[in-house]
Amino acid sequence: MAARNALRRAMLYVPGSSQRYLDKSRTLAVDCVAYDLEDSVTPGRKGEARALVRKELDKSLPEGIKERAVRINSVGSGLALQDLEELLKSQNLTTLVVPKVETPSDLTFISDVIAHTRSKEHTTPISVIALIESAKSLSNLNAICKATPHLLSGLTFAAEDFALDMSISRSPSLSEFLYARQMIATHARAYNLPSTLDLVTVAFKTEADQETLKEECESGKRMGFNGKQCIHPSQVKTVEQIYSPSPQEVEWAVRITIAQRKAEELGKGAWAMDGKMIDAPVEGKARAIVKKAELIGFDVKSLQEKFKNEEPQ
Numbered sequence: 001m002a003a004r005n006a007l008r009r010a011m012l013y014v015p016g017s018s019q020r021y022l023d024k025s026r027t028l029a030v031d032c033v034a035y036d037l038e039d040s041v042t043p044g045r046k047g048e049a050r051a052l053v054r055k056e057l058d059k060s061l062p063e064g065i066k067e068r069a070v071r072i073n074s075v076g077s078g079l080a081l082q083d084l085e086e087l088l089k090s091q092n093l094t095t096l097v098v099p100k101v102e103t104p105s106d107l108t109f110i111s112d113v114i115a116h117t118r119s120k121e122h123t124t125p126i127s128v129i130a131l132i133e134s135a136k137s138l139s140n141l142n143a144i145c146k147a148t149p150h151l152l153s154g155l156t157f158a159a160e161d162f163a164l165d166m167s168i169s170r171s172p173s174l175s176e177f178l179y180a181r182q183m184i185a186t187h188a189r190a191y192n193l194p195s196t197l198d199l200v201t202v203a204f205k206t207e208a209d210q211e212t213l214k215e216e217c218e219s220g221k222r223m224g225f226n227g228k229q230c231i232h233p234s235q236v237k238t239v240e241q242i243y244s245p246s247p248q249e250v251e252w253a254v255r256i257t258i259a260q261r262k263a264e265e266l267g268k269g270a271w272a273m274d275g276k277m278i279d280a281p282v283e284g285k286a287r288a289i290v291k292k293a294e295l296i297g298f299d300v301k302s303l304q305e306k307f308k309n310e311e312p313q
Contacts, residue, residue, distance in 0.1 A: 006032075006067065006095075006127065006153055006154070006194045006195055007031050007066060007067075007292070007295040007296065008031050008032045008067065008129075008154065008194075008195045008197065008226075008227045009031050009226070009227045009228075009239060009240040009243035009244060009296075010030050010031050010032065010227060010228060010229075010230050010235070010236045010239040010240045010243070011031070011032040011033075011034050011069070011097075011129075011156075011197055011227060011228075011229050011230065012025070012028070012030050012032070012033050012034065012230040012231075012233065012235075012236055013034050013036045013040065013071065013229065013230070013231055014033055014034065014035050014036060015036055015040035015041065015049075016035045016036050016037045016040070016041055016049035016050070016052055016053040016070075017040070017041045017042070017045040017048055017049040017052065019052060022035070022052060022053075022056050024233075025062075025065075026059075026062040026065075027062070027064070028062075028064055028065065028233055028236070029064035029065070029236075030064065030065055030066075030230075030233075030236045030240070031065075031066045031067060031227070031240065032065075032066065032067040032068075032069055032095070033065050033067070033068050033069070034069040034070065034071050034097050035053045035056060035057075035068065035069070035070045035071070036049075036070075036071045037049050037050060037053060037070065037071060037072050037073055037079075037083055038071050038072065038073050038074070038099050039099075046073070046079060046082075047082075050082065050083060050086040050087070051086070053070055053087070054086050054087060054089065054090055056068075057070070057087070057090040057092045057093055058090050058091075058092060059092075061092070067094065067095055068092070068094065068095070069094075069095035069096065069097050069129065070083075070087055070093070070095070070096055070097065071096075071097035071098075071099060071131075072084065072087070072096060072097070072098060072099075073099070074098070074099045074100035074101075074106075075098070075100075075101075075105075075106045075109050075110070076100060076102075076106075077100075080098075080109070080110070080113075081113060084096075084110070084113045084114070084117060085113075085117060088113075088114065088117050088118045088122075091122050091124060092124070093124070093126060094124055094125070094126060094127065095126065095127050095128070095129065095153075096110065096126060096127075096128050096129070097128075097129045097131065097156070098110060098128055098129070098130050098131065099131040099133065099158070100131060100133050100134070100137075100158075100161070101130040101131060101132065101133075101137060101144055102133075102134055102136045102137045102140060103136070103140055103143070103144070104140070104143045104144055104146070104147035104148075105147075106130075106144075107128065107130065107144065107147045107148045107151065107152065108147055108148060110128060110148070110151065111147075111148045111150070111151055114126060114151075126151065127151060127152070127153035127154075128148065128151040128152050128153065128154075129153060129154040129155070129156055129195060129197070130144060130152060130154070130155055130156065131156045131157075131158045132144075132155055132156065132157055132158065132162075132180070132184055133158035133161035133162050133165065134161065134162060134165040135162075135165055135166060136165075138179075138180055138183055138184075141155075141183060141184070141187045142187065145187050145188075145190070145191040145193070146191075149191075152191075152193060153193060153194055153195060154188070154193050154194065154195030154196065154197060155184050155187060155188045155193060155195070155196055155197070156184075156195075156196075156197040156229060157177070157180060157181055157184050157197070157198055157199050158199070159174075159177055159180075159199035159200065160200070160202070162177070162180055163176070163177075170202075172212070174199070174216070174219065177199065181198065181199070181220070181223055181225070182223060182224075184196065185223050185224035185225055186224070188224075189224060194226075195226065195227055196224060196225045196226050196227065197225065197227045197228060197229055198216070198217075198220035198223075198225040198227070198228045198229070199216070199220075199228075199229065200228075200229045200230070200231050201213040201216050201228075201230075201231075201235060202231070204231065204232040204234055204235055210234075210238060213235055213238050213239070214238055214242065216228070217238065217239055217242040217243065218242060221242060221243060225243075226243060227239070227243055228243065244292070244296055245289045245292060245293055245296075245298075247298075249289055250289060250290070250293045250298050250300070250303065251303060251307075252286070252289075253285075253286040253287070253289035253290045253293070254286075254290060254300065254303040254304055254307055255273065255307045255310045256273065256278060256282065256283055256286035257283070257286050257287055257290055258304065258307055258308065258310045259271070259273060259278070259310045259311060259312045260278070260283045260286070260312070262310075262311060262312055263278075263312035266312070268312055271312035271313060272312070272313040273310075273312070273313060278312070
């Protein structure tokens with residue numbers, strides 16, 4: 001099965017045709033770096049980019065990066081097969097970002113190429129993050145999510161291409177993307193996909209741009225996304241901070257999980273903490289927060305020791 005514990009608060013795109021940017025990416029601290037073979041690479045440099053990214057994958061995983069992904073060219077472009085044939089030679093390939101996924105066949109093509117091309121000696125599982133970029137993609141979301149459960153581990157909203165397809169313009173409120181974003185977030189949850197990555201904040205140079213980034217992150221988090229695409233390293237810190245539980249949230253969640261175990265022993269289906277009722281949905285949210293906190297690196301064990309005497313009320 002595709003990885004189910006991936007932590008992708010931020011996914012940072014790095015142009016695959018630039019050795020300078022590839023080198024710089026090794027110095028960064030980010031959940032996921034996505035080496036790009038698609039939009040940031042001109043047609044005449046596709047072959048060069050493949051070779052550079054393959055060489056980068058063959059190096060050891062940098063200390064500050066949790067995951068390295070590669071955004072290949074779309075299946076419809078006719079370039080995906082060449083991308084895959086080169087990338088699948090690397091033992092270190094773990095994650096593919098597949099753009100312009102419009103039908104289940106886009107993902108079954110990827111699955112078939114992996115099955116027939118990859119050496120049996122390469123045992124590292126591969127997961128796929130699908131980019132949803134068009135009206136056709138949205139209309140086929142259910143089938144797309146069902147197509148390759150052994151590979152699919154995330155959905156990502158590509159707002160600019162979606163706007164082009166729909167002949168609409170992006171506004172500061174992002175209201176024109178409400179339906180698409182809710183569809184993507186809902187389907188990711190329905191199919192238990194660990195990653196739901198929101199649209200790119202296209203500007204990043206000014207203080208006002210950083211404020212826009214913050215607002216978009218908070219909006220996406222409220223909508224059910226658990227991460228965001230980034231196009232510049234300056235965006236990563238804000239994105240990862242907002243898509244992380246706060247220390248107060250982690251403390252609350254630890255207290256809930258400890259008291260819940262005791263409530264179960266007492267046969268209580270619902271109980272109270274701090275004057276508020278705690279039932280199954282609340283306890284489920286608390287468990288999810290604790291799990292994410294552990295992945296991020298919170299000292300959960302110390303909190304569990306601190307609140308070991310927490311009792312259900």
